[in-house]
Each structure stands twice: as C-alpha cells, then as structure tokens.
C-alpha cells in the first residue's frame with residue numbers, strides 16, 4: 007500500500023519492537039485510557055507476521071501458524087507485563103484476511119483462541135486487509151456485513167467479542183448484541199460523523215443522530231493522502247476546539263432571508279447557538295426545495311428551536327438595525343443584529359455559452375442548467391452518458 011518493499015526484521019529488531027509495544031501500552035495506561043488494543047489486522051506489521059501471504063521467514067517466526075503467531079503472542083506477553091494483570095487488553099484481528107492465499111476463518115479462530123489463552127481480554131473481529139481485492143469499508147459494503155466473523159469467533163472463545171465495520175446506528179448495534187452474535191460493537195466513522203451518537207442513543211434522541219454515509223471523503227481519503235480528518239456530514243470534525251456550538255449568553259437577533267433548505271439549515275444552526283432567529287420567506291411555504299420525506303423534520307426542528315417564521319414576505323431593504331419587508335401590501339420591520347441572505351442560486355452556464363458552436367456536440371448537466379439537487383444532476387449526467 008505504501009509502495010515500499012518490506013525487508014525481513016532481525017531478531018534484535020523483533021525484540022525491540024515488542025518492547026516498544028509494551029512501552030506504548032504503558033504510556034496509554036498512564037495517559038488515562040481504560041484499555042489498550044493491539045492491532046493485528048488490516049495488513050499492518052503484526053498481520054504481516056500472521057499471514058502466509060507476507061511471512062516468508064524460515065526461522066521460529068515463520069512457517070506454520072504456531073510460529074507466525076509468535077510475534078503477536080510475545081507482544082501480548084510484553085504488554086501484559088507492562089500494564090499489569092488488571093488492565094484490559096483487546097486485540098483486533100482480521101478473522102478472514104480476504105487475501106488470496108491468506109488466513110481464513112479457520113486460522114482466524116486458532117489465532118483468537120491463542121490470544122485468549124495468552125490472557126487477552128477482548129477480541130475485536132475485523133475483516134480483510136487494505137490490500138484485499140474487495141470492498142471492506144466503502145458504501146458498497148452493507149451495514150453489519152462482517153458481523154458473521156464476530157459470530158464465528160464467539161463459537162471458539164469465552165472472552166467478549168466485538169463486531170466492527172459499517173455499524174452506523176444504534177438500532178443495528180442493539181440488534182447485533184441482542185442476537186448474541188457479538189458482545190460489543192465498534193464504531194469508527196459513525197463517531198466522526200456524530201461524536202454524540204452514544205449520548206443521543208442513550209437519551210432516545212435517535213432522530214438527532216447524524217449518520218455516517220460511508221463516503222470516506224472527509225476521513226479515510228484525507229488521512230491516506232496525509233491530510234487531517236474531516237467529515238462530509240459533520241463540518242466541525244477535526245475543528246472541535248474552535249467549532250463548539252454553545253448557547254450564547256447574549257442572544258443576538260438574526261434574520262435569515264430565504265426559507266429554502268439552506269436558509270432553514272442556517273436558521274436551525276443559529277437557533278441552536280441561542281440566537282433569536284427569524285426566517286423571512288417570499289413564498290407561502292418554507293423548504294419547498296426539500297424532499298417530501300425530509301421537509302417535515304426540517305420544519306419540526308425549526309419549531310422546536312423557536313425559530314420565528316414569516317412567509318409571503320419579500321425583502322425590500324436592509325437597514326442598520328434590521329430589515330424591511332413587504333407583506334400583504336404593507337411594510338414590516340424586523341429587528342436584526344445580523345442578516346443572512348439565503349435566497350437561492352443562479353446557474354452559471356458561461357462555459358457552455360463560450361463553447362456553443364465551437365465543438366460538434368455540447369451537453370450541459372447539473373447546476374449549470376438550473377441549480378437543483380444531486381438526483382437531477384446525476385440523472386442528467388446519466389442521460390448524456392447514454393447519448394454520447
């Protein structure tokens with residue numbers, strides 16, 4: 007994956023690395039963590055020892071599975087010595103490497119049994135390597151697709167087992183645990199998309215959870231190109247310290263001009279921050295550009311956050327301390343410290359105009375025709391792709 011060709015480690019290097027695992031675990035304990043997890047999955051160093059795909063050694067660390075597990079088991083031993091007997095150790099294992107010639111569930115089960123015997127307290131069951139020739143964590147993977155691996159592990163160990171990958175909502179998590187297929191679930195990206203997911207689930211505010219859509223755009227795609235973690239559905243991800251949404255002690259008055267989906271979203275966000283928000287909308291109804299199944303929840307949230315809604319009102323003028331609107335043939339004034347203009351979009355079709363007549367075939371799709379939603383843009387693009 008990195009493009010580097012690994013070389014065989016010397017015995018001294020192996021021993022040194024084992025020691026470093028132990029030191030790292032102790033640092034984590036001292037830093038206040040409640041558990042450490044040894045990563046023996048995904049094609050990283052330990053799994054390169056475990057797998058016949060990559061382990062070509064001929065010494066005591068290579069050959070049969072018993073030898074290939076030696077590095078991992080010695081790491082567990084070192085970590086245990088460092089963190090003490092009462093500190094939980096988890097181990098993440100690719101139960102099926104999903105690699106040609108690699109370990110499958112059969113070997114995966116032997117590895118977790120050996121880990122249990124070595125004193126590991128929890129198994130985090132994982133699937134595949136980064137190099138596996140099939141999707142593992144993209145949108146193509148259905149939710150809970152790899153729970154069956156946890157189920158397989160549970161058949162051979164008594165310690166708790168964690169199911170992982172694409173478990174992005176509390177209902178699915180509950181179902182997995184209630185079914186006995188796993189004892190815990192592991193959530194990665196769902197907690198980037200909404201760090202408050204567990205709290206919201208506990209409080210029964212499930213409809214407030216922002217679900218991870220497994221797009222990988224903000225998180226993994228960025229991390230693998232050396233950038234920091236962000237998120238498509240959570241603009242505050244990676245900027246938590248500067249982007250805290252806390253109620254203000256001096257609520258300001260804000261008028262949002264335009265009650266489409268964007269205006270409503272902005273209004274909700276500002277109201278959540280404690281501002282007194284008024285939406286001024288020219289049409290009779292708000293959020294007409296939002297789909298029928300989502301619109302009602304957008305309106306409900308505005309009501310819940312006490313956003314004042316003024317419809318059939320057209321902005322005439324922004325003055326120093328507010329806005330003047332025309333409603334029912336009369337002028338009305340709304341006080342405001344700030345005004346947000348969210349009055350829609352205009353298409354930018356300059357490029358199409360410039361190309362007109364200069365090339366044999368010209369098609370326009372998406373927002374340059376008319377700003378709308380992803381569905382229309384995708385279908386227009388598809389229609390053009392069929393024609394050309």
Ligand SMILES: Cc1cc2nc3c(=O)[nH]c(=O)nc-3n(C[C@H](O)[C@H](O)[C@H](O)COP(=O)(O)O)c2cc1C
Pocket residue numbers: 045047048098143170171172173192193194195196225226229235
């Ligand atoms: C930004 C980011 C970094 C990750 N780094 C690691 C890692 O170092 N080791 C690892 O085992 N998994 C790593 N993962 C994978 C997650 O632990 C998780 O297993 C994966 O995202 C699939 O589960 P999810 O659908 O709950 O996110 C990372 C995931 C993300 C999004």
Ligand code: SF4
Pocket residue numbers: 195196198199217218219220221222223224225226236237238239240
């Ligand atoms: S960017 Fe956000 S929504 Fe997309 S996969 Fe990552 S965490 Fe999920």
